[in-house]
Amino acid sequence: MSSEAVLTVRLVRSFEHRNFKPVVFSGVNLDQTVQEFIQFVKNEVSTRAGLPPPFKNFGYDTMKIIHQAHGAKTNELVMSLEDDDKLILQDGLTLRAAGIANETELAFFRKEDYERGDSDLTWRIHMDGWMDGRLRGWHVPSDLSGSIFI
Known part of the structure; x- marks a missing residue:
């Protein structure tokens, strides 16, 4: 080796x-x-x-x-x-x-x-809901405004 x-x-x-x-x-x-x-x-x-x-x-x-x-x-x-x-x-x-x-x-x-x-490194965007099988929107917590990880 x-x-x-x-x-x-x-x-x-x-x-x-x-x-x-x-x-x-x-x-x-x-x-x-x-x-x-x-x-x-x-x-x-x-x-x-x-x-x-x-x-x-x-x-x-x-x-x-x-x-x-x-x-x-x-x-x-x-x-x-x-x-x-x-x-x-x-x-x-x-x-x-x-x-x-x-x-x-x-x-x-x-x-x-x-x-x-560490806690902010994980996904923190939550689904707002689905409509007719399609994503209707996302809820972004206010403390993450401007710093979304995608």
Whole structure:
């Protein structure tokens, strides 16, 4: 089993606005710790050409597995909201022990934003009713005015 991998890291700047940029890292050592990899990505992102400054200077602190090679992808727009206990990378583990393999896709985000927005990341538009087999309308909660996820 090779100790190096190609990993795609999705830099998530905003869950609400689905603002993210994927960055590919080649030759990643899977035997390094999660903390070492997070520090490596922070250093690389801050100096990488082609990334807008808001992505370079953001306070990323948490990684979560989005997709494994040859596995099914979710329909989530930014990342899955399920299985946090299994998919969020834990400090102290190596990348390999955390379940990372070649061609894994990860999300890198600020945990505070994820936890605060967790309830808003799910669908919150409710059907108003059906008429003659057709959708008659939608009820949008007033607290979501102007920030509907579609």
